[in-house]
Structures are given as C-alpha cells and as structure tokens.
Amino acid sequence: MLRILDRLEEILIATLIAVATVIIFVAVVHRYSLGLLADLVTFSRGLENAWLMGFSRTLYFGLRSVNLVWAQELCIILFVWMAKFGAAYGVRTGIHVGIDVLINRMQAKNRARMVLFGLLAGAFFTGVIATLGANFVYHMYHTDAISPDLELPMWLVYLAIPLGSALMCFRFLQVAWSFSRTGELPHHDHGHVDGMDEEAEAIAASPLTAKDH
Incomplete structure (x- = not known):
C-alpha cells in the first residue's frame, strides 16, 4: 500500500512539472512569435510586398486569436500543488x-x-x-x-x-x-547522479586501459 502511495506521489509531482513546463514553453513561444510576426508585417510593408504582408498579417492575427492569458495563472496553481506535494516527497526521501x-x-x-x-x-x-x-x-x-x-x-x-x-x-x-x-x-546523496554508478562499473570492467578511457 505504501509503495502504491509512493508511486502515486511521484507520478503526480512529475505530471505537474511536465504540464507546467509545456505550458510555459508554449506561452513563451506564442509571445515571441507575435513579436516576430509584427516585425515581419512592418518589414513587408516597407518592401511594399503585398503577398508577404498579407501572409504575415494572416499568421499574426491567427496567432493573436489564440488566448493564453490563463497560462500564467495555471502555472502558478500547478507550482503551488507541486510545492506542497514535493515537500512531502522531500520528507520521505530526506532531501x-x-x-x-x-x-x-x-x-x-x-x-x-x-x-x-x-x-x-x-x-x-x-x-x-x-x-x-x-x-x-x-x-x-x-x-x-x-x-x-x-x-x-x-x-x-x-x-x-x-x-x-x-x-x-x-x-x-x-x-x-x-x-x-x-x-x-532517509538520506539523499546530492552528489549522486542516476546512471553514473552503472557507467563507472562498466568502465572498470572494460578490458580497455585507463589511457584508452
């Protein structure tokens, strides 16, 4: 039962981190894309290129119609939940x-x-x-x-x-x-990196010399 609880705790925290990361990434790309497209509209107007200006304006207004105002609020909520359950995880693992x-x-x-x-x-x-x-x-x-x-x-x-x-x-x-x-x-080794022990053992067991490594 405790193992199931531990697993659910880890899945919840990982999911919250993943969702918040994706939302932040999309919101940042959306914001900077609007700026770049606005510059492209101005640039195409200076060139008097009707096709490029029409294309960039279409992309700009299409992207502008996507409302991501809620992204910041959702990320704050996700981080609050992440912090509360992450604190419990920290007690269990000793971090x-x-x-x-x-x-x-x-x-x-x-x-x-x-x-x-x-x-x-x-x-x-x-x-x-x-x-x-x-x-x-x-x-x-x-x-x-x-x-x-x-x-x-x-x-x-x-x-x-x-x-x-x-x-x-x-x-x-x-x-x-x-x-x-x-x-x-419970003790957490802050200098430990997952996978490094296995790699060190594999190198030690390798027939190659230290110079070859």
Missing part, C-alpha cells in the same frame, strides 16, 4: 536541508530523542496546517469565489493546502516510526 551540527555532537541516546522530537514537531505543525486548511477549504466551498482567468472554484485551488500538509504529516510520522525502530533517517 530537505537541515542543520544538525549540535545534534551530531550529542550522545546517541540524546541525539535520537532530539531527532524524534523534531520529526514529531514537524508532524504536529503540518497536522495543524492540514486541519486549518481543511476548515478554510470547507468555508471556501460555500462561496462563489473563482480564479480571475480560469474561473476555477477557489476551494479547488486551495485544496492543495490540506491535502499536501496531511501527506507531509503522514510522512513525518512514517519517518519517525522508521527511525524509532532502525535508528536510520
């Missing part, structure tokens, strides 16, 4: 930055207590945020508030707060439970 200089100087038993206290404090805080967020979304649901461009119900936009915070609270409790049993915290 959040932490200052542990003092904790590492403590005796093992005291260090374990402080780590557990920190994890439980994180769970308490995110649990409170999830509760307050759920209450806020509940009240927003009974209003007619909508987003300016997409006209989405605002309760749907703010739903990321209770859902993301609840998942983050669960991840804190999950890590705390695992730490209490094993004494190990």
Whole structure:
C-alpha cells in the first residue's frame, strides 16, 4: 500500500512539472512569435510586398486569436500543488536541508530523542496546517469565489493546502516510526547522479586501459 502511495506521489509531482513546463514553453513561444510576426508585417510593408504582408498579417492575427492569458495563472496553481506535494516527497526521501551540527555532537541516546522530537514537531505543525486548511477549504466551498482567468472554484485551488500538509504529516510520522525502530533517517546523496554508478562499473570492467578511457 505504501509503495502504491509512493508511486502515486511521484507520478503526480512529475505530471505537474511536465504540464507546467509545456505550458510555459508554449506561452513563451506564442509571445515571441507575435513579436516576430509584427516585425515581419512592418518589414513587408516597407518592401511594399503585398503577398508577404498579407501572409504575415494572416499568421499574426491567427496567432493573436489564440488566448493564453490563463497560462500564467495555471502555472502558478500547478507550482503551488507541486510545492506542497514535493515537500512531502522531500520528507520521505530526506532531501530537505537541515542543520544538525549540535545534534551530531550529542550522545546517541540524546541525539535520537532530539531527532524524534523534531520529526514529531514537524508532524504536529503540518497536522495543524492540514486541519486549518481543511476548515478554510470547507468555508471556501460555500462561496462563489473563482480564479480571475480560469474561473476555477477557489476551494479547488486551495485544496492543495490540506491535502499536501496531511501527506507531509503522514510522512513525518512514517519517518519517525522508521527511525524509532532502525535508528536510520532517509538520506539523499546530492552528489549522486542516476546512471553514473552503472557507467563507472562498466568502465572498470572494460578490458580497455585507463589511457584508452
């Protein structure tokens, strides 16, 4: 069950990143294309080339009819959702930055207590945020508030707060439970690049000399 949840979490974050990237790319290309076509219309008018001017004007007004005003708002919403669920993913994988200089100087038993206290404090805080967020979304649901461009119900936009915070609270409790049993915290190697270990092993096993490599 936890493996399914982990997979869904990763798929959701990856999908949000992909969709936001595509939308930003299309919006930027659309904006700069309008500028280039406007310059082309001016250039063709200076050349008094009726065919080129008519062609560029057709493209310009055709592209201008495509309304992408909503793109910025949608990307902001996607990044908010991405940040909330990404924070929960960070707790699970141990990629959040932490200052542990003092904790590492403590005796093992005291260090374990402080780590557990920190994890439980994180769970308490995110649990409170999830509760307050759920209450806020509940009240927003009974209003007619909508987003300016997409006209989405605002309760749907703010739903990321209770859902993301609840998942983050669960991840804190999950890590705390695992730490209490094993004494190990999830750790992410920021210098690790996927695929490099396999490549290094393949090079080491290769019959070629170091000079050939």
